Amino acid sequence: MSTATVFSSSPVLQTMDLTCVNTIRTLSMDGVQAANSGHPGTPMALAPVAYCLWQQFLRFDPQDPVWPNRDRFVLSIGHASMLLYSLLHLTEVRAVSKDYETLGEVSVPLDSLKAFRQLDSRCPGHPEYRWTSGVETTTGPLGQGVATSVGIAIGRQWLSARYNRPGFEDLFDFNVYALCGDGCMMEGISSEAASLAGHLRLSNLCWIYDNNHITIEGNTSLAFTEDVATRFIGYGWNVTRVGDANDLEMLARAFRTFRSTKDRPTLIIVDSHIGYGAPHKQDTSGAHGEPLGEEEIRLAKRNYGWPEDKKFYVPDGVYDHFRQGIGKRGKLLRDAWFARIGDYRKQYPELAEELFRMQHRQLPEGWDRDLPEFPADPIGLATRESSAKVLNAAAKNIPWLIGGAADLAPSTKTRITLEGAGDFSEENYAGRNFHFGIREHAMGAILNGMSLVKVRPFGAGFFIFVDYMRGSLRLSALMELPVIYVFTHDSIGVGEDGPTHQPIEHLAHMRAMPGLIMIRPADANEVREAWKVILQLHHAPAVLVLTRQALPTIDRANYAPASGLARGAYVLADAPGGNPEVILIGTGSEVSLCVEAYEQLKKEGVRARVVSMPSWELFDVQDKSYRESVLPPRVKARVSVEVASDFGWSKYTGSEGCNICIETFGVSAPLKQLLKKFGFNVENVVAAAKSQISQHQTKG
Ligand SMILES: Cc1ncc(C[n+]2csc(CCOP(=O)(O)OP(=O)(O)O)c2C)c(N)n1
Numbered sequence: 142m143s144t145a146t147v148f149s150s151s152p153v154l155q156t157m158d159l160t161c162v163n164t165i166r167t168l169s170m171d172g173v174q175a176a177n178s179g180h181p182g183t184p185m186a187l188a189p190v191a192y193c194l195w196q197q198f199l200r201f202d203p204q205d206p207v208w209p210n211r212d213r214f215v216l217s218i219g220h221a222s223m224l225l226y227s228l229l230h231l232t233e234v235r236a237v238s239k240d241y242e243t244l245g246e247v248s249v250p251l252d253s254l255k256a257f258r259q260l261d262s263r264c265p266g267h268p269e270y271r272w273t274s275g276v277e278t279t280t281g282p283l284g285q286g287v288a289t290s291v292g293i294a295i296g297r298q299w300l301s302a303r304y305n306r307p308g309f310e311d312l313f314d315f316n317v318y319a320l321c322g323d324g325c326m327m328e329g330i331s332s333e334a335a336s337l338a339g340h341l342r343l344s345n346l347c348w349i350y351d352n353n354h355i356t357i358e359g360n361t362s363l364a365f366t367e368d369v370a371t372r373f374i375g376y377g378w379n380v381t382r383v384g385d386a387n388d389l390e391m392l393a394r395a396f397r398t399f400r401s402t403k404d405r406p407t408l409i410i411v412d413s414h415i416g417y418g419a420p421h422k423q424d425t426s427g428a429h430g431e432p433l434g435e436e437e438i439r440l441a442k443r444n445y446g447w448p449e450d451k452k453f454y455v456p457d458g459v460y461d462h463f464r465q466g467i468g469k470r471g472k473l474l475r476d477a478w479f480a481r482i483g484d485y486r487k488q489y490p491e492l493a494e495e496l497f498r499m500q501h502r503q504l505p506e507g508w509d510r511d512l513p514e515f516p517a518d519p520i521g522l523a524t525r526e527s528s529a530k531v532l533n534a535a536a537k538n539i540p541w542l543i544g545g546a547a548d549l550a551p552s553t554k555t556r557i558t559l560e561g562a563g564d565f566s567e568e569n570y571a572g573r574n575f576h577f578g579i580r581e582h583a584m585g586a587i588l589n590g591m592s593l594v595k596v597r598p599f600g601a602g603f604f605i606f607v608d609y610m611r612g613s614l615r616l617s618a619l620m621e622l623p624v625i626y627v628f629t630h631d632s633i634g635v636g637e638d639g640p641t642h643q644p645i646e647h648l649a650h651m652r653a654m655p656g657l658i659m660i661r662p663a664d665a666n667e668v669r670e671a672w673k674v675i676l677q678l679h680h681a682p683a684v685l686v687l688t689r690q691a692l693p694t695i696d697r698a699n700y701a702p703a704s705g706l707a708r709g710a711y712v713l714a715d716a717p718g719g720n721p722e723v724i725l726i727g728t729g730s731e732v733s734l735c736v737e738a739y740e741q742l743k744k745e746g747v748r749a750r751v752v753s754m755p756s757w758e759l760f761d762v763q764d765k766s767y768r769e770s771v772l773p774p775r776v777k778a779r780v781s782v783e784v785a786s787d788f789g790w791s792k793y794t795g796s797e798g799c800n801i802c803i804e805t806f807g808v809s810a811p812l813k814q815l816l817k818k819f820g821f822n823v824e825n826v827v828a829a830a831k832s833q834i835s836q837h838q839t840k841g
């Protein structure tokens with residue numbers, strides 16, 4: 142097909158529509174060219190799709206891009222970021238401050254488009270939530286966007302079910318659109334998420350699949366021949382097709398079909414031509430991920446009937462056209478919503494108050510009043526058990542604390558057992574217990590999506606399977622979303638299940654991730670304190686790491702209070718006069734072992750200190766004087782005890798310290814045998830402490 146034919150085969154584009162579409166295309170091409178890197182081809186192909194959706198359908202007010210009932214647009218093909226940036230620019234979306242006040246300036250001025258991919262530009266390589274207003278979620282790792290969109294759609298259903306009332310059925314009725322490509326479709330996470338979306342019959346969810354048959358290595362025939370339509374029909378989706386991405390009529394018809402489909406999600410498969418209009422690069426992988434080049438751009442612009450030498454050109458009337466379309470419609474909808482929220486507040490003051498707090502990430506008054514205290518108990522209970530109690534006590538007072546597990550709620554003890562909590566299902570979108578199925582990766586992305594609509598989600602599983610969801614968890618951290626991850630079965634403590642189920646390097650993995658708060662509490666009262674800290678986080682995801690096996694509940698009359706947890710590490714037991722010869726540092730299940738060793742050492746006249754260190758991240762942000770009061774620099778004899786890799790521990794023990802750890806995979810056996818095999822017993826800790834003392838004395 143010659144380019145001319147392709148170009149003129151767009152029969153239904155009206156003049157102003159065409160001008161707007163071509164503005165999006167040329168801004169995208171020029172942005173990538175100026176950056177000398179990026180992905181021009183897909184924005185060129187999908188400009189009409191995005192234009193049709195935004196201009197005719199999206200219920201979005203560019204003047205208030207955080208209006209809670211706005212439709213969400215997710216660019217799952219994050220590499221096509223210039224498509225989104227061009228739209229944000231042309232629709233004059235306003236910038237929003239971090240505390241959600243809408244500011245006067247535009248989010249993406251033309252200068253930002255010109256500075257695509259440059260330091261500090263509002264237009265980074267891939268769209269970043271919390272950096273560019275109008276970006277609903279960070280995308281780039283393929284598949285994450287679509288999976289997150291399922292979480293947004295789930296969150297919307299939950300909000301509707303809880304807060305909509307007769308006469309206020311439209312309080313929450315927004316739709317979620319996600320634009321995806323071959324890459325998203327190939328990634329397993331999209332299958333997990335689509336399967337759940339179909340199961341839950343999320344009729345507010347629409348994915349638009351750019352079926353261009355091109356990925357980086359070439360034609361999709363290299364690796365992808367499945368029948369996507371049949372696959373999605375199998376998931377229970379409504380599947381429709383648009384044979385030409387330039388056909389605005391057909392696109393509009395597909396979006397109308399989506400809006401009138403009330404019993405399942407919709408997939409719109411759109412056939413497009415990557416690099417549309419570029420004479421030498423259209424339909425080739427060459428249009429995917431590199432600038433077209435000045436000459437090819439000139440020729441493409443010629444094909445569009447565009448001034449060939451103009452760059453970043455926005456013809457007269459384009460801004461105004463968007464103002465009259467999405468701008469006007471969005472503002473009317475948004476203003477009407479806010480007008481009615483006043484009536485809602487009068488009729489349902491408590492629900493309105495809940496919504497206000499939730500949307501501002503605040504907690505209800507008295508949210509922590511029922512959190513339990515646990516009496517000292519040498520046998521104690523597993524931290525997953527105490528966590529269940531604390532979680533339920535918190536959930537009682539925080540109605541939007543909702544979540545579930547990847548088929549492991551009975552093991553992770555994460556069920557909300559409060560009366561009426563219910564199960565989230567197609568029949569009951571108000572349920573607070575979620576069944577994500579055995580889909581860890583999608584669960585993480587779905588939690589992100591739920592958090593993006595401001596409910597407080599938690600997700601649970603065995604710690605070992607964090608491996609399966611690291612991609613999503615990383616985006617929680619990158620987006621600064623306060624998602625709560627509850628991971629149990631945190632060590633060789635799982636015993637007989639063996640090395641496939643025994644985390645070793647996982648604590649180190651989590652500690653290495655920026656922006657994440659991990660807490661591994663030592664007993665039931667530390668669990669309570671951990672939840673307290675976690676629930677008050679606004680901009681960080683938390684990972685709570687819990688045991689399967691019982692841990693003694695430390696006698697706080699003899700040892701320091703658990704409230705020390707909030708500072709990440711604290712002196713639990715100390716030498717007389719606060720003058721230790723050696724410091725024992727433990728986390729989680731190893732803290733009680735350190736205490737036992739401490740008592741033994743005390744009997745022998747050795748001055749030891751026990752530091753419980755449930756969270757490196759919380760400790761590292763304390764001021765220096767606190768940190769040095771816990772770990773005095775002069776005390777070099779130090780022993781860390783943790784049933785995991787020692788990776789990173791020398792940061793606290795020094796290169797001459799001792800790390801009692803596990804350097805191999807685990808083994809299948811009863812826990813007692815394992816603890817002996819790996820050296821987690823009092824004798825070993827005592828011996829290590831003494832050896833540290835003599836080693837450092839000799840040196841000193
Ligand atoms: C998880 C993940 N793996 C690999 C990549 C690198 N990558 C970026 S775009 C791309 C090809 C995507 O093809 P497609 O979705 O069809 O986009 P198109 O080329 O059609 O724009 C790849 C492999 C990525 N961004 N994310």
Ligand SMILES: [Mg+2]
Nearest residue numbers: 323353355356
């Ligand atoms: Mg493709």
